[in-house]
Amino acid sequence: MKIQAVRGTRDFYPEDMAFRRWLVERWREASRRAGFVEVDGPELEPLELYTEKSGPEIAEQLYWLQDKGGRKLALRPEFTPTLARMIASRQAALPEPIRWFNISRCFRYERAQKGRLREFFQWNVDLVGVPDEVADAECLSVAVEAMKGVGLGPEDVVVRLNDRRLLGALVQHLGIAEPRVPQVFALLDKRDKVPALALAAMLAEAGLDTRQREGLERVLSWRHLSDIDARERATPEVAAAVESLNRLFELLKDYGVAEWCRFDIGIVRGLAYYTGPVWEVHDRQGEFRAIFGGGRYDRLLGDVGGKPMPACGFGCGDVILGLLLEARGLRPEPERAADYYVVQADAVAWAEVLQVVRHLRGRGHPTQFDLKGGALKRQMKKAADAAARFVVILSDGFAADRRVTIRDMQSGEQRDLPLENLG
């Protein structure tokens, strides 16, 4: 009986795995250059780590199980709650600020579709302990550096940046009561994904009257911070949020990434824990869902039982980014499996073949040889399968003269040399 893989998961055959490794190394490189250090936690966490903050409904979108002691354990859907738990449990001992990054396998029990899988990889960068906008700018610049690292430019992607305090104040000024704000945010987060009419109906259902819905439409039509009308700008909450955003854009200029970023009042992010600047990275053509999502979450540490600490960060999944790189022709060629492939022209003894193999591996060269021996033609085909750069040919004479023939598979050139000069 052939057993199939679980829907929404992936098998990583060598080529797919090479791409995943390459992408993960670009993430790691961008994080390290900015002085972030890698951490990780379990993939299996108590379910309440997620339901505590997001409500019991979230369990519907997670894979979870009950253990023999009746405890509910979930497969992590994201890393941030784990990060908050880890910080809260060693808070006194960790030097501040905390600059951590993580590359996680995560799971979401959602409808599997293009760009949305049930098992995926996510890169997280978090900076904890700094309330100032410079921390938001620092994280954002790491995201931009990673995009440069995989070959994307500001003509391919755009960072759309907003502040929850700004939109929150504007929404409340429309007479929408504070307890209803999270629900309105959650609906606005779907704006790119559902038709305008459907969204209007959902907002009406959420209790917004016509005047409030029209007001919201007007707010969402503002393209620049300067579009915000004077009456709103005169209120202290809006004035403070605008000033903070202006400062953030100023810093992004200093980081040399301003051309990648623009203000977008419609960005809210779905997750409940954001408290300040929020941002997403989208492809300019609007072909795909968001590639990165991030923002400030100053209350999360307190919520998981720690001392409250200002914090910001972002996450970036491998699926959408992979599709975008594929579409732009930016997927790199996979590494070859072997630099050298050792073949026997005559029936050379294993002991001698292995001498040559050991010599090459000992010098750090990925080396394969034909484990079955047989006809030279067959062995040369295997060398080609392995995409080896060089083939080393051993003949009967090797035992006596310790010389081998090396063929450069790119140029076709071939020459004789003593074993000790090989590699």
Place this chain on the structure above:
Amino acid sequence: MKIQAVRGTRDFYPEDMAFRRWLVERWREASRRAGFVEVDGPELEPLELYTEKSGPEIAEQLYWLQDKGGRKLALRPEFTPTLARMIASRQAALPEPIRWFNISRCFRYERAQKGRLREFFQWNVDLVGVPDEVADAECLSVAVEAMKGVGLGPEDVVVRLNDRRLLGALVQHLGIAEPRVPQVFALLDKRDKVPALALAAMLAEAGLDTRQREGLERVLSWRHLSDIDARERATPEVAAAVESLNRLFELLKDYGVAEWCRFDIGIVRGLAYYTGPVWEVHDRQGEFRAIFGGGRYDRLLGDVGGKPMPACGFGCGDVILGLLLEARGLRPEPERAADYYVVQADAVAWAEVLQVVRHLRGRGHPTQFDLKGGALKRQMKKAADAAARFVVILSDGFAADRRVTIRDMQSGEQRDLPLENLG
């Protein structure tokens, strides 16, 4: 409320993560040098991938859940069944031999104890398509190279090597019927872990009479292949198994790893799918459980619905190996978070600090700076926290002369230089 991590899982704070990364890179290096390529599969697999071969009891030792469609999904306890599934589903397209390695997170729902966790990492190397002993030797040599790579020598560890066909024939010659052999093997696999008396009782319970138990004891007392008595060696099954083992030891000599290996008739491996040579790596002092386990499994591909293919390989977990390296003082120093740390002696503008930071990061140097500014003394303390090798000091004059001061934190030396010569 403080939420605790799940028992038997680990939080990887920066130091633990640095060790895990280092170990994983040593595994990767040993695999690649021998021309193996990396693959991976899902962590969530159909439960039947494990119960099909090992029986429904295995579910007791796994974490599994039922999805909304009633399908039973398990967190993988090991990679080999996934590997077999992946090969079976693309068998015609994959060039032979298949030389794959994998580094997996795996889960087992067992009693958590020293050296045995519920969530762990495992390195797997598999060579599929070659029936000859040279394939077993090739895999074993990769294991030895990895041990060298982490600093272990043949004085620290030993590869204990046997062949299931040999022990299988000897057990059957004692009159133990074939269907009972797997159960006897499973009991023998516990030999190092339970007292001799308890083992004898378990064997009696399994239906072995006194003569059979004594016979088994005599067989297990043989230390060398030459100890096997003449009557046994004269039977074709034993003769064939001994010949195969002799050839394998000959090849291990050619690979230069013979001094790491010895024959051990007591090695059987717990897993049901082994069919030929089986081996384990143990620390010489016998302080820990097995570090590596491997062997030949020529029937597994056929069992998961593929075309039968000869195969061999091994697995190595991170937990025991980590404990051994710790005990031998072989855990490396963690990498520093930052090579450079930029501080402000005066109230320098962010724009200028960021110029220096961008200059260093652009040249590939992990660079941090103090996101809060403030007193120079406080900033120097933060630089020390980050274990930065160099501190770069900016003063008021920087805007005009573009010169910085660099201090080597190891030697204490300090000098002035223009920004463009930095890094």
